[in-house]
Amino acid sequence: MVEHVEHRSGLVRTVLGLVPAQELGVVLIHESLLSVMPGAEYAPEIDMDKSKIFDILHRKLTGFRRSGGNTIVDHRGMFHGRDVKLYETLSKTTGVHIIASTGLGPERMLSGYFTTPQTHPPTPWPAEQFAGLFIKEVMEGIVVPRVERSGPAGIVTSIATQSGIVQIEENLFRGCAQTGMATGVPVSLQYGANALKDLEMVLSEGIEPHRVIIGGLDRLDAVKRKEAFAVAERGAYVALDHVGWSTREGYIDDRERARLIAELFEKGLGERVLISTNAVGCAKGHETKDIDFNYLLVQFVPILLQAGVLNEEIRILLEENPQRVLAVDAPATVKRETAAGSKQK
Amino acid sequence: MGKVNTVLGPIASEDLGITAMHEHIGFGLPGCDLDTQWWKKPEEAFDVTIQKLRRFREHDGKTFVDCTGIGNGRDIEYFQVLSRRTGVNIVAVTGFVAGDSALPYFRNKTVEYLTNLFIHEITVGIDGTSAKAGAVKVGVSREGLSELDQRIYRAAARAAVKTGVPIITHLSTEPELAIDIFESEGLPLNRVLMGHADVGQDADEERDKMIASRGGYVGFDTIGYDKEMENAPYWSRPRQDRVKHFLSFLEKGFLERAVISADANCCALGWPGLKGHSVNYLFEEFIPDLRKAGVAEDVFEQLLVRTPANFLTMQEPSLKANPLSNNDIGCVPIIKS
Ligand SMILES: [Zn+2]
Numbered sequence: 001m002v003e004h005v006e007h008r009s010g011l012v013r014t015v016l017g018l019v020p021a022q023e024l025g026v027v028l029i030h031e032s033l034l035s036v037m038p039g040a041e042y043a044p045e046i047d048m049d050k051s052k053i054f055d056i057l058h059r060k061l062t063g064f065r066r067s068g069g070n071t072i073v074d075h076r077g078m079f080h081g082r083d084v085k086l087y088e089t090l091s092k093t094t095g096v097h098i099i100a101s102t103g104l105g106p107e108r109m110l111s112g113y114f115t116t117p118q119t120h121p122p123t124p125w126p127a128e129q130f131a132g133l134f135i136k137e138v139m140e141g142i143v144v145p146r147v148e149r150s151g152p153a154g155i156v157t158s159i160a161t162q163s164g165i166v167q168i169e170e171n172l173f174r175g176c177a178q179t180g181m182a183t184g185v186p187v188s189l190q191y192g193a194n195a196l197k198d199l200e201m202v203l204s205e206g207i208e209p210h211r212v213i214i215g216g217l218d219r220l221d222a223v224k225r226k227e228a229f230a231v232a233e234r235g236a237y238v239a240l241d242h243v244g245w246s247t248r249e250g251y252i253d254d255r256e257r258a259r260l261i262a263e264l265f266e267k268g269l270g271e272r273v274l275i276s277t278n279a280v281g282c283a284k285g286h287e288t289k290d291i292d293f294n295y296l297l298v299q300f301v302p303i304l305l306q307a308g309v310l311n312e313e314i315r316i317l318l319e320e321n322p323q324r325v326l327a328v329d330a331p332a333t334v335k336r337e338t339a340a341g342s343k344q345k
Numbered sequence: 346m347g348k349v350n351t352v353l354g355p356i357a358s359e360d361l362g363i364t365a366m367h368e369h370i371g372f373g374l375p376g377c378d379l380d381t382q383w384w385k386k387p388e389e390a391f392d393v394t395i396q397k398l399r400r401f402r403e404h405d406g407k408t409f410v411d412c413t414g415i416g417n418g419r420d421i422e423y424f425q426v427l428s429r430r431t432g433v434n435i436v437a438v439t440g441f442v443a444g445d446s447a448l449p450y451f452r453n454k455t456v457e458y459l460t461n462l463f464i465h466e467i468t469v470g471i472d473g474t475s476a477k478a479g480a481v482k483v484g485v486s487r488e489g490l491s492e493l494d495q496r497i498y499r500a501a502a503r504a505a506v507k508t509g510v511p512i513i514t515h516l517s518t519e520p521e522l523a524i525d526i527f528e529s530e531g532l533p534l535n536r537v538l539m540g541h542a543d544v545g546q547d548a549d550e551e552r553d554k555m556i557a558s559r560g561g562y563v564g565f566d567t568i569g570y571d572k573e574m575e576n577a578p579y580w581s582r583p584r585q586d587r588v589k590h591f592l593s594f595l596e597k598g599f600l601e602r603a604v605i606s607a608d609a610n611c612c613a614l615g616w617p618g619l620k621g622h623s624v625n626y627l628f629e630e631f632i633p634d635l636r637k638a639g640v641a642e643d644v645f646e647q648l649l650v651r652t653p654a655n656f657l658t659m660q661e662p663s664l665k666a667n668p669l670s671n672n673d674i675g676c677v678p679i680i681k682s
Contacts, residue, residue: 037449037450038375038376038448038449038450039375039415039416039447039448039449039450039451040450042415042416042448042450042472043450043451043462044462044465044466044469044473078379079376079379108449108452109449110376110449111374111375111376111416111446111448111449112374112375112376112445112446113373113374113375113376113377113379113380113615114376115445116374116445116446116486116487117374118374118578118579118616119579120579120580121487122487133379133380136381143378143379143381145378145379146378146384149381285450
């Protein structure tokens with residue numbers, strides 16, 4: 001059982017341990033490394049060869065590193081293929097800092113343990129129960145299911161159904177807020193149908209706005225409603241996290257995205273903006289957009305410059321803002337647990 | 346007589362011996378592995394599981410049908426080791442305990458996909474092993490027989506027709522709808538065990554009679570979930586109510602359509618389990634209860650040996666296509682046995 005205490009803020013929980021925020025360099029805050037639709041691992045047609053998965057991710061992370069990237073946040077939560085042991089090895093072998101997330105959602109990606117417990121009636125999990133699960137992943141380490149706890153989660157995430165947040169997702173969002181408050185890690189949420197409304201619901205838990213990231217704000221509907229401005233003015237972080245995606249997929253294209261970013265800086269909201277590509281390094285059991293981790297640095301940064309965004313502003317977007325939001329807010333104890341060491345029930 | 350798939354390969358039906366038809370090495374709802382409150386030391390889980398299986402052997406138990414579906418803790422390599430170390434035949438199933446415990450990847454799949462998945466696990470192997478499933482598990486979701494449940498039932502029926510293995514259901518609620526699906530796919534009801542008919546809140550003697558008189562098997566297979574037990578789960582029931590329910594079924598002349606099992610976990614995965622409950626309750630509590638009620642010894646031979654062998658023996662695969670099964674024009678073959 002390893003136990004140590006953070007002595008100051010400004011530290012980030014990576015899969016290899018605590019790292020000072022300013023050492024994170026260029027950060028992609030909303031990406032997925034291994035993304036497995038729950039259950040795909042049991043399907044005979046899905047190839048789960050771990051050496052191939054490693055090769056793909058290693059190649060993509062190395063490409064990211066060569067383009068000037070330093071840190072990647074895997075924001076897919078605890079039940080979508082997350083393989084923290086693989087991430088540790090990838091981080092060691094590529095030099096890229098990896099921050100793993102805890103969290104669950106959207107509803108359609110949940111499983112029976114959370115939605116239909118063996119009670120009568122089968123009441124879905126409330127916020128406090130989700131918070132209990134997530135807090136442990138930050139404070140005691142990420143679970144390697146039924147084996148051990150590993151390094152800590154550095155962020156808590158959830159996703160709402162795009163047609164509108166449903167009850168169990170509201171429980172998840174509130175549970176994430178409680179986790180953020182208890183542990184100091186940031187809370188990253190993909191809104192449902194209305195970003196500001198979802199944000200207010202989360203803030204009603206008492207979490208400070210600057211600990212909350214609202215993702216998906218480059219969705220067509222959000223841009224039309226100017227939600228990015230409203231969310232930033234409320235003090236939360238705005239993630240324009242579909243760089244490289246376009247109208248066919250329901251998002252504004254890169255030129256419009258660059259203009260939106262320039263406008264946010266003009267309005268003095270630049271320090272609340274985060275950008276990322278929502279790329280999937282290796283997808284199993286689901287379709288995904290074909291985009292590399294280096295797309296943002298190689299393709300999108302020139303578009304930003306063309307749109308009049310200054311080099312200094314780009315540095316703020318890619319380094320200062322993500323470093324600030326990822327830095328853990330409060331001191332907290334980190335300890336480990338293994339299957340052999342956990343309490344017998 | 347025929348053969349049955351076990352996790353260590355097919356065996357002769359004659360070799361099944363005393364068989365518990367609906368049991369679990371360990372069951373948990375998908376996702377429970379993420380919650381450390383249920384984690385156990387692997388050596389202790391192994392130890393308690395071996396002890397229960399060994400006691401099952403001491404009762405002359407020979408075959409243990411594990412009804413844990415895909416994603417609910419079914420662990421084929423573990424079953425193989427347990428079988429080798431204890432001498433108990435373990436029959437694994439393909440399928441799902443119910444639609445609401447199917448993982449997201451499988452929820453939107455077509456009947457054709459699910460059929461092929463089940464056939465793959467019955468004829469090729471489970472989870473990359475060569476261990477083949479001996480039955481298909483289907484079941485009713487918590488809110489009732491859902492659209493997904495019905496897709497799984499239909500796929501299971503097609504896989505059963507194609508491969509000759511039987512179907513075991515979790516719950517017997519909404520039996521008419523379930524039976525319609527089986528029959529519309531050309532699966533005779535004597536290939537179906539309608540399970541958990543003895544669950545307290547669902548008990549319905551008219552339904553039992555209907556299933557049995559149409560040739561189906563009726564599962565009294567949550568035996569031991571007695572209200573008298575400490576921390577009994579919601580599906581438990583007063584001990585003597587179950588005994589009476591079962592005796593009443595036998596009195597109607599349905600001995601050959603009756604199945605008994607305990608639905609016990611050797612070592613529960615994502616829930617506390619029921620302390621003190623195991624497959625051995627059948628021998629140590631239930632059969633003595635029946636003896637006390639005057640049930641003759643040869644009845645037990647039927648319940649524990651002959652019926653399981655009849656049911657589990659793989660039928661000649663029916664390779665004939667069933668072109669009517671893709672539409673619902675009401676032109677369904679009614680098969681009576
Ligand atoms: Zn069962």
